[in-house]
Amino acid sequence: MATLRFQALKETLNRKPVKIDETDRRSDLFGKNVFNEAVMRQFLTKEAFNSVMEANISGLKISRVVADHISTGMKEWAITKGATHYTHWFQPLTGSTAEKHDAFFETIGDGLAIEKFGGNQLVQQEPDASSFPHGGIRNTFEARGYTAWDPTSPAFIYGTTLCIPTVYVSYTGEALDYKTPLLRALQSIDGAATAVAKYFDKNVNRVETTLGWEQEYFLIDSALFASRPDLQLSGRTLLGHSPAKGQQLDDHYFGSIPSRVLAYMRDLEIECMLLGIPVKTRHNEVAPNQFELAPIFEEANLAVDHNSLLMDVMDKVAERHNFKVLFHEKPFQGINGSGKHNNWSLSTNTGVNLLSPGSTPMKNLQFLTFFINTIKAVHDYEELLRATIASAANDHRLGANEAPPAIISAFIGSQLTAVLDELEKVTDGKLSPQEKTELKLNVVGKIPEILLDNTDRNRTSPFAFTGNKFEFRAVGSQANCANPMTVLNTIVAKQLTEFKKSVDSLVKDKKMKKDDAIFNVLREYIQDSKKIRFEGDGYGEAWQKEAAKRGLSNNKTTPQALRAQISKKTIALFEEMKVMNKREVEARHEIELEEYSMRIQIEGRILGDIARNHIIPTAIKYQNILIKNVRGLKDIFAEDFKTHSAEQLEIIKEISDHIKNINSDVTNMIDARKKANKIENAQDRADAYCDNVKPFFETIRYHCDKLELLVDDEIWPLTKYRELLFTR
Numbered sequence: 001m002a003t004l005r006f007q008a009l010k011e012t013l014n015r016k017p018v019k020i021d022e023t024d025r026r027s028d029l030f031g032k033n034v035f036n037e038a039v040m041r042q043f044l045t046k047e048a049f050n051s052v053m054e055a056n057i058s059g060l061k062i063s064r065v066v067a068d069h070i071s072t073g074m075k076e077w078a079i080t081k082g083a084t085h086y087t088h089w090f091q092p093l094t095g096s097t098a099e100k101h102d103a104f105f106e107t108i109g110d111g112l113a114i115e116k117f118g119g120n121q122l123v124q125q126e127p128d129a130s131s132f133p134h135g136g137i138r139n140t141f142e143a144r145g146y147t148a149w150d151p152t153s154p155a156f157i158y159g160t161t162l163c164i165p166t167v168y169v170s171y172t173g174e175a176l177d178y179k180t181p182l183l184r185a186l187q188s189i190d191g192a193a194t195a196v197a198k199y200f201d202k203n204v205n206r207v208e209t210t211l212g213w214e215q216e217y218f219l220i221d222s223a224l225f226a227s228r229p230d231l232q233l234s235g236r237t238l239l240g241h242s243p244a245k246g247q248q249l250d251d252h253y254f255g256s257i258p259s260r261v262l263a264y265m266r267d268l269e270i271e272c273m274l275l276g277i278p279v280k281t282r283h284n285e286v287a288p289n290q291f292e293l294a295p296i297f298e299e300a301n302l303a304v305d306h307n308s309l310l311m312d313v314m315d316k317v318a319e320r321h322n323f324k325v326l327f328h329e330k331p332f333q334g335i336n337g338s339g340k341h342n343n344w345s346l347s348t349n350t351g352v353n354l355l356s357p358g359s360t361p362m363k364n365l366q367f368l369t370f371f372i373n374t375i376k377a378v379h380d381y382e383e384l385l386r387a388t389i390a391s392a393a394n395d396h397r398l399g400a401n402e403a404p405p406a407i408i409s410a411f412i413g414s415q416l417t418a419v420l421d422e423l424e425k426v427t428d429g430k431l432s433p434q435e436k437t438e439l440k441l442n443v444v445g446k447i448p449e450i451l452l453d454n455t456d457r458n459r460t461s462p463f464a465f466t467g468n469k470f471e472f473r474a475v476g477s478q479a480n481c482a483n484p485m486t487v488l489n490t491i492v493a494k495q496l497t498e499f500k501k502s503v504d505s506l507v508k509d510k511k512m513k514k515d516d517a518i519f520n521v522l523r524e525y526i527q528d529s530k531k532i533r534f535e536g537d538g539y540g541e542a543w544q545k546e547a548a549k550r551g552l553s554n555n556k557t558t559p560q561a562l563r564a565q566i567s568k569k570t571i572a573l574f575e576e577m578k579v580m581n582k583r584e585v586e587a588r589h590e591i592e593l594e595e596y597s598m599r600i601q602i603e604g605r606i607l608g609d610i611a612r613n614h615i616i617p618t619a620i621k622y623q624n625i626l627i628k629n630v631r632g633l634k635d636i637f638a639e640d641f642k643t644h645s646a647e648q649l650e651i652i653k654e655i656s657d658h659i660k661n662i663n664s665d666v667t668n669m670i671d672a673r674k675k676a677n678k679i680e681n682a683q684d685r686a687d688a689y690c691d692n693v694k695p696f697f698e699t700i701r702y703h704c705d706k707l708e709l710l711v712d713d714e715i716w717p718l719t720k721y722r723e724l725l726f727t728r
């Protein structure tokens with residue numbers, strides 16, 4: 001093993017940046033491999049083109065006849081771009097994307113062949129995908145799953161394959177993927193937000209969700225990666241002592257990008273341009289070898305597809321540069337983890353960002369309405385929001401070094417806090433003309449100016465308002481954004497629906513003016529949702545105590561956090577908003593619990609293997625060297641030898657102690673695993689893995705890491721943190 005480590009280091013040190021030729025402008029490359037509007041105008045009949053645009057805007061179904069036209073146009077275009085195959089591209093609940101390629105090529109008898117791609121093949125497929133997770137939805141008698149074209153996300157060519165974004169549903173129409181519930185949630189918030197936006201502007205007839213994700217990741221040389229079985233199999237290091245220098249000096253953040261990495265980034269960005277992923281920002285992150293990539297925000301469904309595609313492209317481009325991308329939320333203990341901030345807002349068909357204040361008091365009241373309703377929604381469903389970001393990997397990050405805690409709170413900045421404090425004082429019932437003028441002039445009217453110098457940037461808040469959008473920061477780096485986006489949009493849709501009901505009833509029953517009614521309902525919301533607002537240090541001990549006092553949830557582990565996914569309140573919410581039915585909700589819950597148990601199980605196996613088959617033998621080898629040394633000293637010094645070998649003897653004993661502890665902990669961990677595996681119920685099994693198996697990871701690691709400090713570096717088998725993080 002140690003030979004592998006040194007070979008890997010040598011290989012890494014000899015690498016040169018890959019040369020990237022960039023002759024075309026990025027703007028010329030943008031969308032070249034996408035079946036976008038410009039291409040559709042060229043390759044589709046007018047009727048077919050209009051049909052796709054209609055489907056895009058109002059969700060109208062596309063007829064089979066028109067689908068035939070579209071597929072023919074798509075095929076012609078794809079062939080001119082060198083594509084030979086097509087695939088339905090979807091996002092099953094495994095967390096990665098799935099595709100099965102079929103050739104356009106088809107025989108027509110007499111030894112002849114043609115390229116064919118019919119409407120049927122475009123619109124629907126039945127992939128043999130029986131091994132994707134389904135949480136009991138696909139019983140054997142209804143085992144079929146279908147992929148169906150999502151015309152709102154354009155087809156694209158990757159490599160030589162035409163990829164058609166699709167949803168993935170069961171025979172009975174239940175969602176088996178991430179996209180289906182997301183599309184339903186987006187539809188739900190469109191309806192609810194449009195109805196409310198109409199209070200302020202009658203011309204609004206559609207509200208779109210916008211999402212701008214920020215993807216954090218680590219890059220490790222592929223040879224170093226291959227020298228660490230834990231990284232290879234679990235995506236994170238299960239062992240490894242902290243390096244003498246980590247990120248204390250903050251010298252990596254926003255520093256100059258290492259040249260091999262820059263070549264990778266440029267290569268990746270060019271690929272993104274061709275695929276129509278509008279990447280814009282790149283920089284070093286806080287930890288050594290950690291980086292970030294962010295695009296210009298887009299409509300949420302498209303943004304989610306683009307993020308899933310990006311993660312795939314990142315892996316593929318990395319191969320050309322001898323890198324491995326680590327998407328894991330916490331690849332290295334004691335070093336910053338990776339997240340994927342989800343910047344979220346709502347935008348009208350009239351081009352207005354509903355979370356951006358405007359130039360008139362009325363527009364600002366609109367802003368406040370959406371702003372306060374979002375906070376109220378987060379308040380009411382904080383525990384569900386926490387559940388959407390739960391995973392075995394993110395558990396290491398939430399509450400750990402420099403990361404959001406497992407408590408959900410909202411940060412809005414001191415200026416907006418002052419505005420809400422003012423609004424909280426408005427009169428119960430009808431407002432006097434003076435009060436209204438005063439409000440409009442001095443509170444609502446001042447919002448744009450306030451936001452101009454709203455420099456408050458609380459990096460410790462999991463859900464922060466950042467000027468014209470909310471930033472959900474607790475999302476993990478390898479997560480599919482669809483999950484948190486589905487929940488966030490659903491809870492805000494529900495909240496806006498309630499808001500409209502309350503305002504309408506005050507107008508109708510209490511004969512209030514519309515803006516009086518709005519002020520009244522907002523006042524109630526501000527009062528009711530106070531406990532979710534927190535402006536202080538989210539990482540501090542004090543907040544944990546304060547949050548407990550406020551009655552906010554603090555679910556530190558995934559099995560605990562996921563419970564909120566199947567509460568009565570959650571199921572009622574999803575059913576009412578028509579996002580998921582009870583069966584779909586329960587299936588997802590079960591899948592996530594299973595995944596949790598499996599991840600811990602895999603990590604436990606790897607750790608046991610490394611500890612017993614790599615670490616203990618190495619420790620014994622070194623101990624034998626010491627024993628030989630002590631024997632030699634005895635030969636030379638006779639009775640004096642104890643003075644001269646005191647340290648060696650001490651180390652020999654220490655090594656024995658660590659070996660003993662490791663060995664017994666591994667035995668006990670295996671026993672705990674066996675017990676957990678026997679448990680039938682998914683929740684109980686996940687609890688057992690969390691409470692009885694996982695704790696051994698820490699103790700085993702402790703002793704292995706101590707040995708790393710004792711044993712001769714020459715024979716240590718695992719590539720060390722210092723080497724993983726600082727060699728490039």
Ligand code: ADP
Binds near residue numbers: 296297298344466468
């Ligand atoms: P930072 O948060 O790092 O200071 P920015 O404020 O520029 O950076 O934005 C970060 C991300 O927010 C970018 O990916 C951007 O596309 C996204 N973003 C900006 N405006 C919106 C919006 N209205 N809706 C959704 N995302 C947005």
Ligand code: MG
Binds near residue numbers: 214341471
């Ligand atoms: Mg950010």
